[in-house]
Every structure is written in structure tokens, then in C-alpha cells.
Amino acid sequence: xxxxxxxxxxxxxxxxxxxxxxxxxxxxxxxxxxxxxxxxxxxxxxxxxxxxxxxxxxxxxxxxxxxxxxxxxxxxxxxxxxxxxxxxxxxxxxxxxxxxxxxxxxxxxxxxxxxxxxxxxxxxxxxxxxxxxxxxxxxxxxxxxxxxxxxxxxxxxxxxxxxxxxxxxxxxxxxxxxxxxxxxxxxxxxxxxxxxxxxxxxxxxxxxxxxxxxxxxxxxxxxxxxxxxxxxxxxxxxxxxxxxxxxxxxxxxxxxxxxxxxxxxxxxxxxxxxxxxxxxxxxxxxxxxxxxxxxx
Amino acid sequence: xxxxxxxxxxxxxxxxxxxxxxxxxxxxxxxxxxxxxxxxxxxxxxxxxxxxxxxxxxxxxxxxxxxxxxxxxxxxxxxxxxxxxxxxxxxxxxxxxxxxxxxxxxxxxxxxxxxxxxxxxxxxxxxxxxxxxxxxxxxxxxxxxxxxxxxxxxxxxxxxxxxxxxxxxxxxxxxxxxxxxxxxxxxxxxxxxxxxxxxxxxxxxxxxxxxxxxxxxxxxxxxxxxxxxxxxxxxxxxxxxxxxxxxxxxxxxxxxxxxxxxxxxxxxxxxxxxxxxxxxxxxxxxxxxxxxxxxxxxxxxxxxxxxxxxxxxxxxxxxxxxxxxxxxxxxxxxxxxxxxxxxxxxxxxxxxxxxxxxxxxxxxxxxxxxxxxxxxxxxxxxxxxxxxxxxxxxxxxxxxxxxxxxxxxxxxxxxxxxxxxxxxxxxxxxxxxxxxxxxxxxxxxxxxxxxxxxxxxxxxxxxxxxxxxxxxxxxxxxxxxxxxxxxxxxxxxxxxxxxxxxxxxxxxxxxxxxxxxxxxxxxxxxxxxxxxxxxxxxxxxxxxxxxxxxxxxxxxxxxxxxxxxxxxxxxxxxxxxxxxxxxxxxxxxxx
Numbered sequence: 001x002x003x004x005x006x007x008x009x010x011x012x013x014x015x016x017x018x019x020x021x022x023x024x025x026x027x028x029x030x031x032x033x034x035x036x037x038x039x040x041x042x043x044x045x046x047x048x049x050x051x052x053x054x055x056x057x058x059x060x061x062x063x064x065x066x067x068x069x070x071x072x073x074x075x076x077x078x079x080x081x082x083x084x085x086x087x088x089x090x091x092x093x094x095x096x097x098x099x100x101x102x103x104x105x106x107x108x109x110x111x112x113x114x115x116x117x118x119x120x121x122x123x124x125x126x127x128x129x130x131x132x133x134x135x136x137x138x139x140x141x142x143x144x145x146x147x148x149x150x151x152x153x154x155x156x157x158x159x160x161x162x163x164x165x166x167x168x169x170x171x172x173x174x175x176x177x178x179x180x181x182x183x184x185x186x187x188x189x190x191x192x193x194x195x196x197x198x199x200x201x202x203x204x205x206x207x208x209x210x211x212x213x214x215x216x217x218x219x220x221x222x223x224x225x226x227x228x229x230x231x232x233x234x235x236x237x238x239x240x241x242x243x244x245x246x247x248x249x250x251x252x253x254x255x256x257x258x259x260x261x262x263x264x265x266x267x268x269x270x271x272x273x274x275x276x277x278x279x280x281x282x283x284x285x286x287x288x289x290x291x292x293x294x295x296x
Numbered sequence: 297x298x299x300x301x302x303x304x305x306x307x308x309x310x311x312x313x314x315x316x317x318x319x320x321x322x323x324x325x326x327x328x329x330x331x332x333x334x335x336x337x338x339x340x341x342x343x344x345x346x347x348x349x350x351x352x353x354x355x356x357x358x359x360x361x362x363x364x365x366x367x368x369x370x371x372x373x374x375x376x377x378x379x380x381x382x383x384x385x386x387x388x389x390x391x392x393x394x395x396x397x398x399x400x401x402x403x404x405x406x407x408x409x410x411x412x413x414x415x416x417x418x419x420x421x422x423x424x425x426x427x428x429x430x431x432x433x434x435x436x437x438x439x440x441x442x443x444x445x446x447x448x449x450x451x452x453x454x455x456x457x458x459x460x461x462x463x464x465x466x467x468x469x470x471x472x473x474x475x476x477x478x479x480x481x482x483x484x485x486x487x488x489x490x491x492x493x494x495x496x497x498x499x500x501x502x503x504x505x506x507x508x509x510x511x512x513x514x515x516x517x518x519x520x521x522x523x524x525x526x527x528x529x530x531x532x533x534x535x536x537x538x539x540x541x542x543x544x545x546x547x548x549x550x551x552x553x554x555x556x557x558x559x560x561x562x563x564x565x566x567x568x569x570x571x572x573x574x575x576x577x578x579x580x581x582x583x584x585x586x587x588x589x590x591x592x593x594x595x596x597x598x599x600x601x602x603x604x605x606x607x608x609x610x611x612x613x614x615x616x617x618x619x620x621x622x623x624x625x626x627x628x629x630x631x632x633x634x635x636x637x638x639x640x641x642x643x644x645x646x647x648x649x650x651x652x653x654x655x656x657x658x659x660x661x662x663x664x665x666x667x668x669x670x671x672x673x674x675x676x677x678x679x680x681x682x683x684x685x686x687x688x689x690x691x692x693x694x695x696x697x698x699x700x701x702x703x704x705x706x707x708x709x710x711x712x713x714x715x716x717x718x719x720x721x722x723x724x725x726x727x728x729x730x731x732x733x734x735x736x737x738x739x740x741x742x743x744x745x746x747x748x749x750x751x752x753x754x755x756x757x758x759x760x761x762x763x764x765x766x767x768x769x770x771x772x773x774x775x776x777x778x779x780x781x782x783x784x785x786x787x788x789x790x791x792x793x794x795x796x797x798x799x800x801x802x803x804x805x806x807x808x809x810x811x812x813x814x815x816x817x818x819x820x821x822x823x824x825x826x827x828x829x830x831x832x833x834x835x836x837x838x839x840x841x842x843x844x845x846x847x848x849x850x851x852x853x854x855x856x857x858x859x860x861x862x863x864x865x866x867x868x869x870x871x872x873x874x875x876x877x878x879x880x881x882x883x884x885x886x887x
Contacts, residue, residue, distance in 0.1 A: 098334035163335075189335035218334055226328040231336035238336055239328055240343060243885070249342045257338055 014116065049077040084123040085140070085180025087172075087206065088114055090154075091213075093131035093163040094233045095189045099215025099277050106277045107185040107213050108154045113285045114183060115150040119143055124180075127153055130168035131161035137172070162233040163190040165197020173204040182206035187213055188261055189233070195264055202268060209271035212261055216278050219254065221247065298428075299376035307376050314372040318364045360886040363877050370870035374863035379427045388475035389430040389444050393468055394418055395481035396435040398778065398837040400460040402482070402502045403586040411460050413498040414480040417851030421478065422451050427861045434468040436487060437461055437779065441468055448861075461812065462777035462832060483845025485836065497848035503532035505556060505582035506590035506838030510831055512568070512576065512597050512772055514691075522597055526578055527563040530556035531839045536582040542566055544597065545574025556582075573599030573770070575793055575816045589778065590838045594793075594816035596773035596827040602626040603768035608635050609647035614751035615662075618760055619645070625764060639823075643768040648744055656823075658737040658767035660760075663744025665707045671740070672714060674707045678724055681706045681743075686718035692729060692739060692762045693717050696755040703750075706743035714740065729766075734786065734805065734824075739763050773816065773827035777834065781811045785826055788819035 053062060053073035066074045088111050096104035111127060118125040119141060127138040127150060138153040165186070182201045188194035201208050223242040230237045240246070258274055265272035275284050299307045333339065400411040422431055427446065433454045434441040439461070442454035467487040470477050477493035482500075489495065509527035530536050535557050543549040548571045554562055568576070576595045585591060607619060607629045619627040628641070632649040637656050644659040654670035665674045683698040698718055709725050717739075718727035730738040745751050750759075774783065783790070788807040790798040793816045800809035807819060817828040832838065880886040 095334040098332075103334075187334065189337050191337060215334070221333075223331060227331045228328045229336050229339050230330055230332045232332050232334055236336055237330070238339065238343065240339065246342065246346070249346065250338060253338045253342045 050074050051077060084118075084121075085126065085178050086114070086118045086123050087126045087128060087176075087180055087182045089128050089130060089165075089169070089172075089182060089184045089186070090157065091131070091163060091165075091184075091186030091188075092129040092135050092157055092159050093161055093189075094159050095163060095187055096213075097159040098187075098232055099217050101277050103187055103213045103215050103277055104157075104159050106275075106281065107211075108157065109281055110185055110211060110213075110284065111183075112147075112151060112154055113281075115141075116144070116147050119145075119147055119150070125150065126176075126180075128168075128172055129157045130165065130172070131159075132164035132167060133161075134168050134172050135161075163188075164192060165190050165194070166192055166200055169197045169200040173200060173206075179205045180207070181209065183209045183211065185211045185213060187218075188257075191234075194261055198264065198268075198270070202270075208265075208268075210261070210265055210273070212258065212272070212274040214258075214274070214276045216276055219251075219276055221250065223247065297378050297380050299373075299378050302376035307373065307378075310372045310376065311369055314368040315365045318368040319361060322361050322364055356886055360877070360881075363873060363886065367870045367873045367877065370866045370873070374866040374870070376863075377427055378862050378866070380862065381426060389432065389473050390421075390425070390476040390478060391468065391470045391474045392418055392421065392431050392433045393477070393479045393481075394433070394435050394455065394458055395465075395479070395483075395485065395487075396437050396439070396458055396460045397465055397482075397485040398460050398462050398589055398832055398834075399484035399587070399840050400482055400498070401587065401589055402500075402504065402840045404500045404502070410482045410498045410500065414482075414851060415455055415458075417480055417496060417498065418455050419452060422448060422455075432468075432474070433458075436465045436467065436481075436485070437463040438466060438468075439463075439780070444473075459812065461779035462834065462837065463779045480851050481845055482840075483843035483848065484840060486844045495845060495848045496851035497843075497845035498851050499843045499845045499848070501533070502586040502840040503534060503536070503582075503584045504587045504590070504838055504840045505530045505532065505536050505538050505580060505585055506587070506835075507578060507580055507593045507831070507833060508561075508590070508835045508838060509563070509833050510578050510593035510595055511775060511829075512595045514694075522568050524566040524568050524576060524578070524595060524597075525563070526566065526593075527561065528554075528556065528580060529561045529835060529838065530558060530582075531841060532584070533558050533841070534584070535560075536584070538562075538580050538582040540578065540580050542576060542578045544568070544571035544576050546572030548572065568597055571597055573597050577816075587838065587840055589814065590832045590834075592814050593831040593833055594773075594814060594829045595831075596770075596816060596829060598770035598772065600624070603642040603764060604628070604640065605643045605645060605764065605768065606630065606638065606641045607645045607647065608632055608649050609645075610649070612647045612745060614745060614756070615645065615647055615760070618757055619764075622761065622764070643764060648746075654735070656736065660739045660741075660763050660767060662741045663746070665709060665740065665742060672712050672728070673710045674742075675710060676708050678706045678708050678720060678722070680704060681720035681722075681724065681726060683718055683726060684721045684723075686727070687716070690715070690717055690729070691766045692759070693727075694758075694762055696759045696762065697753070698750075698755060701748060701750050701753055701755070703743050704747040706747075709740070709742050714738075731766075737767050739767065771826065773829040775833075776811070776828055776830045778811055778813055778830055778832055780808055781817070781828060781830055782806050782808045783819040783826055783828055785819050785821045785824055788821040788824075788826075791818050791820070793817070 050063065053075045057075050061076045063074045063076045090107050090111050092104065096102065096107060115125050115127060122142060124140040124142050126140050128134060129136040136157060138150060141149055184198070190197060198208060226241050228237045228239050262272055273288055275288070302310065394414050400409065400414060402410050404410060404413065418433070430444045430446050431451045432442060432444040433451055435458045440454055440458045442450065445451060465485050465487055467489055470490050477490055479489055479493055479495045480498060481495060482498050506529050507526065508529050509525065511525055512522050513525060515521040515523050524542060526542070528538060528540065535555060537553065537555050540552040540554065541549055550566055556562060574597060576597050578593045580591050603625050605619060605625050605627045607615060607627055609615065609629065610631060616629055619625050635651060639656040641657050644655045644657055646659060646661045648663045650661055650666050650668065650671065652668055665671055667673055681703050683701055686698050687693050706726055709728065714728040714730050716725040717729050719725050726742045728740040750756050784806055786805045786807065787802045788800065790800045790807065790809045792798060798809045798817070800807050811817060811830040814831045817830060819826045819828060877886060
């Protein structure tokens with residue numbers, strides 16, 4: 001996958017990605033100096049506030065003009081610029097292997113692009129593969145030079161198992177205390193409900209962005225006649241006679257499902273983008289994400 | 297329900313096997329194609345919702361099986377040719393008689409004929425009956441009388457073999473097993489029917505102007521001159537302008553236009569002295585005529601020519617002078633010792649002489665009746681016989697008076713199968729004739745001219761003229777009606793006017809052939825030839841509106857609702873159900 005990813009990410013596209021950065025609606029505490037405004041006051045260049053000088057403060061930041069006017073020692077505070085923790089959750093359940101091209105491939109390419117953008121901006125990028133558990137995790141990476149590690153990790157990622165975002169996110173978030181931007185790339189076919197996983201992320205105060213990936217075969221299935229529909233995740237089968245009216249009902253149900261996700265995101269002010277796998281990948285990254293104010 | 301092709305057990309077994317096989321096949325049919333989907337989450341929601349909503353979803357499999365079983369059973373039971381007596385009637389025998397008189401060929405307002413209506417009605421009657429019903433179909437001319445059968449194909453073929461034709465009409469006798477008798481007729485030729493018989497009518501009023509008589513006959517003045525007599529009737533309800541044409545073989549023709557009132561008639565002799573011998577055709581044209589068979593008639597006008605006659609005599613001045621003066625006779629006179637049979641002559645006249653063997657041509661034998669095998673036997677003589685009676689209606693004796701003829705003596709002839717033209721007081725034949733078609737004609741005088749004063753009477757030249765005309769002139773055509781025509785000539789070849797040889801069959805001394813339409817035919821066998829003028833010429837058939845069926849129930853010329861056996865409708869129903877099943881299956885309504 002890495003080779004394919006690299007080859008698909010031609011130089012021009014990568015150059016375009018370098019000009020992009022991931023937006024977060026909230027400020028998060030970083031660990032290392034970086035280019036992103038942090039919650040903490042620090043040694044950045046941007047003025048943030050004043051406060052009374054206390055012993056121990058760096059007197060280089062004393063506002064001498066204020067002292068002359070007010071006869072009080074007042075300290076100038078500056079915004080700290082730190083890195084942003086970005087958690088990219090890639091759904092690696094069996095259902096993601098569906099479609100041509102598969103949703104999983106599409107998701108990995110999006111993840112790779114986002115990682116590249118994050119790394120270019122010196123953000124701390126984490127990639128987590130999950131299904132009904134955390135299947136794999138790429139330790140935080142920083143700096144553009146780490147992109148190949150990301151690619152390698154994504155390449156080695158495989159699909160399998162049922163989707164249980166709640167358990168997966170719960171496990172991960174309890175181990176990783178730092179809050180950040182959580183990007184969830186999934187089809188959200190979760191038998192326990194897509195909300196349960198996202199509720200966990202919300203609970204841990206992450207800024208959440210959702211990419212709902214669907215295949216064309218799911219949006220407009222070309223099914224007909226007497227069929228046994230087999231669930232790719234749990235192999236549960238169901239006999240069905242697919243008729244035009246049933247197909248219409250399915251499409252209505254699918255649209256309702258997507259609307260539910262969108263409504264949830266809207267309710268909790270989560271970023272949301274929905275795409276199908278035959279939608280051009282570059283256009284998604286360069287246009288749709290920017291229009292959705294996820295990238296700038 | 298009973299089955300014509302299966303026993304009850306077989307039918308039940310077939311139904312069981314069919315139903316079982318279909319149910320088994322149905323479950324085989326339910327082996328659905330496996331299709332892996334990303335997640336059945338949404339499908340499950342849709343299906344659960346639909347199943348919860350629809351009773352049909354619960355029932356449709358059962359209904360699908362029921363429909364499939366029904367289709368299978370319909371087909372399987374159709375094989376057994378079922379019948380339901382309450383629906384189609386029982387398996388009884390019906391005598392179905394179709395009137396095949398020529399009037400059935402009258403056209404009706406819809407352009408078809410009464411006959412076509414009758415056939416349609418008959419076929420519908422047959423088709424609408426129970427499959428086990430027996431039909432015996434027969435016509436009224438005795439040409440078709442099929443054996444009782446349930447085989448619809450045989451019945452149809454028998455009906456299709458029938459055709460209207462002139463002939464002696466009779467109603468077929470019904471046997472004791474016949475439960476119903478149905479007679480489809482136009483009622484123009486009434487026939488006595490058995491008790492309980494039902495008469496169905498195909499009668500419809502029709503306009504018709506018809507030739508009811510056409511014949512060639514000798515004139516009153518000469519046995520050798522001919523005239524045509526023709527009669528025309530208007531049997532319609534309206535006056536008709538009618539154009540008559542009588543056309544001869546040499547292009548001569550007589551045209552006449554007449555206005556015939558309803559019920560009006562025309563009858564007149566036509567002088568044919570200017571006509572050449574041969575076929576004569578009379579045709580009429582009248583607007584709105586619905587029956588063409590009687591619009592044309594044929595006759596034969598004998599060809600006028602000099603008859604080559606051989607007179608064998610030791611000397612007979614009366615005869616020699618008479619024959620010599622006859623413009624239509626080319627006479628050759630020889631002595632008996634010079635006689636040699638010569639077929640080049642048209643006729644022989646033997647005067648006081650008779651050869652040992654029969655001459656090859658028609659012969660007038662006068663005065664000498666030796667005991668030979670070709671002549672009747674004689675037993676002595678009769679002294680001074682007197683003509684007591686003679687056949688005035690015979691062509692030979694036409695206008696001949698024998699009242700004062702004195703005979704000195706005559707041979708006593710034992711009459712065998714010769715026709716007696718004149719006889720003595722004691723019934724001894726004095727003049728005899730034989731006109732069997734199998735051998736040359738013969739006129740025999742039992743007395744000699746020398747022993748009588750017959751040559752001195754005015755009847756003698758008439759007699760000789762008549763005799764030679766009868767012996768050597770072409771005979772007039774025999775008159776027949778369309779249909780099976782019989783000619784009294786064995787092994788005869790039958791030719792139509794255009795020279796076509798017709799198929800014929802000979803039985804005994806007669807030959808028969810089919811002449812469906814009016815025409816002039818000639819039958820020949822060796823040297824014998826006989827013309828036949830086949831004309832309808834019958835007021836009985838031409839009076840199309842003279843019916844006894846005016847108040848009869850109309851024959852079922854319109855379609856009934858059940859015109860096929862039940863199996864046909866079962867197959868049709870199966871096909872319909874199959875089409876519905878196919879339609880609903882492909883739309884997922886049924887499974």
C-alpha cells in the first residue's frame with residue numbers, strides 16, 4: 001500500500017499538501033514547540049495577556065512602560081506555540097474491505113494524506129487501526145521525515161472483525177490522556193450504534209472530525225432477485241428477494257442512516273464529511289476538506 | 297369430473313406426483329444466490345420493517361407454492377382430457393344432419409353462404425359438446441354418413457367433406473342409441489324428420505332469378521330441326537331487370553332483356569336454325585342475385601351433316617328413291633352379295649337381307665329376320681297382320697300413322713329385350729327397336745316392303761326419315777343435375793367442354809362422375825358417345841324463399857363461451873397463471 005500510496009501522491013500533490021494544515025476548533029496542550037497556538041502561555045511571539053509579576057517570573061517579560069505609569073510590576077504573557085496531537089482512527093473492520101475500490105484503501109489514502117499534512121506542520125500524528133478492538137497503533141510521529149513510517153504502518157494494516165468503536169475508542173482513550181484532534185475514518189456500520197464510539201471521544205474532550213466512507217455498491221446496490229445476503233463482518237446471512245421496491249426502501253434507509261450521522265455531528269459540532277470511494281481522492285482532500293473547514 | 301384419457305386412480309396419482317414435484321422444485325428454487333455485503337445492518341432494518349408491515353410478506357411464499365402447484369395440476373389434469381358433465385353435457389350420441397341441397401349455396405347478407413353458416417354452426421355444436429359425446433354426421437344426399445365417433449378431427453373432416461349438391465334428398469335414419477337429432481337446414485327442401493329431432497335454421501331471405509328449364513328439342517315440323525326451350529323465374533321479392541344470353545359454339549347468340557316482377561316467369565322457345573351444332577350456353581344476369589348455380593344452363597345442339605348410309609337390297613325403288621332424295625343422306629346402294637361390313641358408314645339399311653354377323657353401325661333391317669345370334673328369334677309367320685298400336689311418343693314413330701297399312705304377312709318375332717314400336721292385334725311385334733348404348737342401334741321391321749303397302753303411305757317417308765335420324769344423327773344431350781352424374785355407358789371417358797378429362801368410376805353398365813356445377817360433358821366409350829347437359833334447372837332448389845324453417849331456431853352461428861374441450865381452457869389458464877407468476881416473480885411480488 002505504501003508504494004501505491006507514494007506513487008499516487010505525486011510530487012505536485014505532495015507539494016499542495018504541504019501548504020495545507022489541519023484545523024482544530026479547540027486549543028490543546030502540546031508537548032513540543034511547534035507552529036500551532038497552544039492553550040498554555042509561553043514564549044511565543046503573539047501577545048496574550050498581562051498579569052502581576054511574582055517572584056520567579058522571567059523579568060525579561062516585565063512591561064517597563066506600565067511600571068513607569070502605574071508603579072507596579074506587570075508581566076506580559078505570550079501565547080505558547082506547540083504541536084497538535086492528531087489521532088487518526090482508521091476503521092479496519094471487515095466491512096471496510098467492501099467495494100471496488102475498497103473503502104479501506106480509500107480510507108488509508110485519506111489517512112496518509114492527513115498524516116502528511118499533520119507531519120508537515122510538525123503536529124504529533126497518531127494512527128490507530130480499530131475494529132472491535134484497537135488492532136494497531138502507530139506511536140506519535142512528528143516531522144515530515146516520518147511519513148514513510150506512516151505509510152508502512154498503513155500498508156501493514158489489514159481488515160477483519162466486527163466494528164465496535166466504543167470498545168476500541170474506550171481502550172485507546174483511557175491509555176492516552178492527551179486530548180487532541182480525533183479524525184475517524186469509517187463506514188460506521190457498527191451494530192452497537194455509531195454514536196457509542198463517538199460519545200467516548202466526546203467524553204475525552206477530543207475535537208472530532210468524521211469522514212464517512214461509503215462504496216458505490218452500498219449507496220446504489222445492483223442487487224436483484226433471490227439472494228442470501230451475508231454480512232461480511234459476522235457472516236450472518238439473511239434470505240431476501242430484492243425487488244425494485246425493496247431497493248428503494250434500502251436507499252431510503254441508507255440516506256436516513258447518513259442523515260443520522262450528520263445530525264449527530266451537527267448536534268455536537270463535529271466536523272463531518274461524507275464521501276464515496278469513486279469520488280476523486282485529490283478533490284476530496286484539496287477541495288472538500290477545505291470547504292468543510294477541516295483544512296486550510 | 298371424469299377423465300377420458302386416464303382412470304380415476306391414474307389421475308389422482310398424476311395429481312399427487314405433480315404437486316409433490318412442484319413443491320420439491322419450489323424448494324430447490326429457493327436456494328438463493330449468496331451475496332456478501334459490507335454489513336447487513338441496514339438490510340436488516342429494511343427487512344424487519346417490511347416484514348412487520350406486510351401480511352403479504354408472510355403469505356407470499358405460501359401463495360407462490362399454491363400458484364405453482366395450481367399451474368402444475370392444471371397442466372397435469374389437462375393431459376387426462378377431463379370433462380364435467382354438468383358443464384358440457386353428457387357423453388351421448390347425436391345425429392347431426394346438414395342439409396346439402398343446392399339452395400344452401402345461396403349467399404347471405406354477410407357475404408357468406410347458408411352452407412358456410414351451417415358448417416360453422418355444426419362445428420360449434422361439436423366443439424361445445426362434451427369430449428365423450430358421440431357424433432354421427434350425415435348429409436341429406438347420402439354421400440356422407442360418417443360412423444358415430446368421439447374423435448373431433450374425424451367429425452370435422454366428415455363435415456368438411458360435405459358439399460351442397462343436387463340429388464334425391466332423404467333424412468338419414470337414426471338408430472336406437474341416438475339421443476339427439478339435430479338438422480341444420482334452410483328449409484327449402486323439406487324433409488320428414490324423426491320425432492324429437494331439432495331443426496336449426498340457417499335460412500335468410502334471398503333474391504334469386506333462375507333458369508328453371510333449358511333444353512334442345514326437335515321442332516314439330518322436322519325430326520332434324522331443333523329449337524331451344526328456356527324458362528326463367530324471379531323468386532325474389534323485387535322486380536329484376538334480367539339480361540338473357542344464349543350463345544352457340546359458332547359464336548351465334550341471342551340476347552334478350554326482360555323485366556321480371558316478383559314471382560314472374562318467362563318461358564319461350566328459341567329458334568336455333570342459325571346456330572351451328574355443339575354446346576349451347578344460356579346465362580342470365582340480374583342485379584342482387586344471391587344464387588349463381590341456376591344462372592347458367594347448358595345444352596347440346598346436334599351437328600347437322602349428311603349421314604353416309606349403305607342400302608343393301610336386291611332392288612327397292614321406293615327406298616332407293618326416298619334415300620336418294622333426302623338431302624341429309626348420302627346413300628350407297630349395293631347387292632347383298634357385295635356386302636362387307638364397313639364402319640365408314642353412319643348407318644345400314646338392309647332390305648330383305650340380313651348378314652350373319654351384326655353390322656358395326658346402326659341398322660334398319662326390313663323384311664328379313666333370319667335366325668342369327670344378333671337378331672331376335674322368329675317362329676313362323678303371321679298372315680295378314682294388322683297394326684293394332686304403335687308408340688307415337690318414340691322418335692322413330694313421331695307423326696307416323698299406320699292406320700291403313702295392309703300387310704300380307706309378317707315374321708312372328710319372339711320379343712326379347714327389344715322395344716316394341718308397333719304391334720299386331722295378337723301383340724306380335726311388327727316394328728322393334730334396340731337402343732342399348734353398348735351396341736349399335738337397330739330398328740327391325742317384321743315385314744317386307746314388297747308384302748305391304750307401307751311404302752305407298754304418307755307415313756313411310758316420315759318413318760324412314762325418323763328412323764335414319766334416330767339411327768345416325770347425334771343424340772340429344774342427357775339432362776342431369778349437378779352432383780353425382782351417371783351416364784348409361786360402361787367404362788366411359790368423361791370430358792368437360794374445355795377438353796379436361798374428369799375422374800369417373802364405372803359400375804356395371806354405367807359410369808359416374810362428379811359435376812358440382814352446371815356444364816356440358818361428353819361421355820365416350822369406343823364408338824359410342826353421349827352428351828350430358830348438367831343444369832340445376834329446378835324450381836324446387838331455386839325458390840330460395842320457399843322455406844319451412846321460417847320459425848325454426850337459428851343455428852348457432854355465433855361463438856359460444858365453451859367451444860373447446862376443458863383441457864384447452866386448463867392449459868390456457870395454466871399459461872395465464874404462468875405469465876402472472878413470471879411477471880410477479882421478476883418483480884419480486886412472489887418468490
